[in-house]
Amino acid sequence: MNGAESLVRTLVASDVDTCFANPGTSEMHFVAALDRTEGMRSILVLFEGVATGAADGYWRMAERPASTLLHLGPGLANGLSNIHNARKACSGMVNIVGEHATWHLEFDAPLTSDIEGLARPLSDWVRTSRGAQAIGQDAVDAVAAARGAQIATLILPGDTAWNDGGIIGRGCETDTDAAVDPDAVDAATRALASGEQAMIILGGRSISGEALDLAGQIAGKTGARVATQFFSARTQRGAGRVPALRIPYNVDAALTALKDYREIITVETGEPISFFAYPDKPSQMKHPEAQVTQLCPRGVHGLGALRALASAVGAKPDDAVRQERSESLLPTGALNPTTIAQILAVLIPENGIVVDESVTTGRESFPVTAGALPHDWLQNMGGSIGYGMPVATGAAIACPDRKVISLSGDGSAMYMIQTLWTQARESLDVTSIIFANRSYKILQQEFAGVGAGEPGAKANAMLSIDNPALDFVAMSRGMGVPAVRVTNCEELIEALSRRLEESGPGLIEVML
């Protein structure tokens, strides 16, 4: 067995059975090993950012890592921006990066680069395999890191892949119990009993399932408020779930929302920080006198800590206030952020997954969709646009029985538009909704926000993408995904309703 085969077999044995791949010559032995190994699903993508974004989406929904297969330093480089987003989301993944054979490196061939150097700034775990015999154990260590919500990058020189002597690695055990810090539970208990207004800010895997409900029970018992950051990796919401206040993006609005809270308890997240820096505005958005207590750090599942805290304060299931189902009416007429949100509130299917990169258009949709059927809502944690369509792809692979709705602005959709082809190839049940405002509208708002005044002609040219107009219907069909364009509420309702009755991929271009 060569090194490449030992790698594939070790990954499968370690429950990593999905690989988002764009291979090249240096990865051919890994590709060949796929033929000899049962149990690894390999999914071809046309650009590496699609692979890493899909691995992010896969982790968020499956709660276990996928792997990626990337072609040397430049292949890794193309995947880095979505690795950045995944890392900020605390999504674990195993990146396999091919490398020239060790004896070829000194000659500085065209594709030679410092792969470890490129990997390190955005990886938590980096290793270059030292030989075919070592790869199995390297893979076990990489998977262990990834299961711990880390970015693991394993670099595989060609000769270590094709040489014989591979040994399947075993024994990748991860403590799936969430670690609990008793001092943190005590501190949070005291904070909730202090008499000050308290906020429990949830992040990571704590805005889901039992953890979210426990937070709601604690809040109901103590009078605290459950909240989330403006962006969260995965929020379970809708009818029957504990609703959480979403801290605003706008700094002034966030300062107002937070001004009365003197005790802040964080679970899998930090204190509220402004997304960007602005002249004369603070980075920290809490009240200056607010105390912050970290119940559970990022990357550690908050469930155990929330169980302990609920027990400490004596919270019971009946203490939680849960969201009522709101029976909204479908709007008619012009499409705008509000009517779009009203349509989503009615049409999001039960157990649907919404991947939100709608930027400006979707900014106001959260309150309107609060009483929709229960669903999961995924957001961009790293701020690098181009995350949405790849994450939707990975979510669909992880959850083949659930419907995925992918919301993108037109500017952000163009970053990884190649994703549509993989959705078609794999017949994924993803509906991409593109909001075509034909501008970087967020930037038009930010221009004033940073005190740059009013954009002139040259500046405006950098903020508009209306010339020429992008035709997403044509592009989508060109990649094998059926598509329609809608211009009013009636058309969007009809198109989305029809889509949700079908399976497989589709795209709706929403003209604004």
Place this chain on the structure above:
Amino acid sequence: MNGAESLVRTLVASDVDTCFANPGTSEMHFVAALDRTEGMRSILVLFEGVATGAADGYWRMAERPASTLLHLGPGLANGLSNIHNARKACSGMVNIVGEHATWHLEFDAPLTSDIEGLARPLSDWVRTSRGAQAIGQDAVDAVAAARGAQIATLILPGDTAWNDGGIIGRGCETDTDAAVDPDAVDAATRALASGEQAMIILGGRSISGEALDLAGQIAGKTGARVATQFFSARTQRGAGRVPALRIPYNVDAALTALKDYREIITVETGEPISFFAYPDKPSQMKHPEAQVTQLCPRGVHGLGALRALASAVGAKPDDAVRQERSESLLPTGALNPTTIAQILAVLIPENGIVVDESVTTGRESFPVTAGALPHDWLQNMGGSIGYGMPVATGAAIACPDRKVISLSGDGSAMYMIQTLWTQARESLDVTSIIFANRSYKILQQEFAGVGAGEPGAKANAMLSIDNPALDFVAMSRGMGVPAVRVTNCEELIEALSRRLEESGPGLIEVML
């Protein structure tokens, strides 16, 4: 004047008057400064790899650097693969990367990352501006590095951009005379007089203009052979120019082509190295006993050294053998690599620029097009696919009076397909020809080459992109570029002839 304005004004004063940009919030003051500054052409792109690839193409044709404007670490990350390609081509560029305000960094906001760490593996020069007053001088130093064929990356924290106190930097002087090492000239003179068969391998800017002709004169005088690597940044070729042997890509073929040469003189390049490593094949493709003499290192213009060598050996203009114009006949019938090359040989216009990322389809086109009208041929130096369409864009910006033909495989075209929109927006005279073989055909060849045997079903799925079929005509029109599909020689001849009579962008999908 704020720091951002001092930066734009310093760049313009330093003859950097082109910026390929995809800005975000942290770059808004730079964008605002464009309105207040004459002389900077800012070109919007939909993905950062387009910006860095365009800067590469701009350098190759203009022989001076352009700038890019990138949004924090992830924006830089998206540009890295084409920075890699540019660096291997010795193309200088100035990357401006926005960063959070310095006081915001400690809070680890979503877009925070180690930008210097990301920049360093692929940049020759990296600096983070320390304040508004420093930016002008920082920009002068960055431009000086870029003029020296280096990748310069200047990181601009938001507060240094928006604070007052900016000072326009002056005095960016670069020694444009090519440095000459007399010892190297002596060594090369001795090598040519040794009586052994000699090869002069040209790279960089030495395959153009006077440098190329001098190499031909030296070869004619001494009996040496002029050659280039398989890939070169810019090759001036066609009727009236000195023809150069292209060293084959295939290792066995290269070993055969090089077996009789015992003296190798390199100019702006190194000894021939195989592109990838293969089991049981050497990395060094020269004869084991061949001596290598470096006349001029990479990144230094070889003109001065070639002048000195021509003088030392007594070469005269009449000594050079120059290419005759070959009057080829246009083929009919089926499209294949040979007939496509025959069509190009007839239709490449005088002074045309061919950007070649045709991978397998174009591999055999070089001999057939040797006697075409004089033209420039640009190739991928770093091996990261997705270089072609962006480089064609930059070449067209640098040379608005010349026609650009961009040859891409379908797999490589999908990497930076967003480029088409910028070509439409700027009305660039670029004809994109996409060779649709619906596979990563190069990988199907490489699979056997690395000794992985015959691909099975799963491996083949990673090497084919036929399911679903990509429709480049639809995608191109969706981005505002007119497009046609051709299926035989007659149709390609008609479509390309018509395109070359028009101006502005167009795309031809060639079905193979």
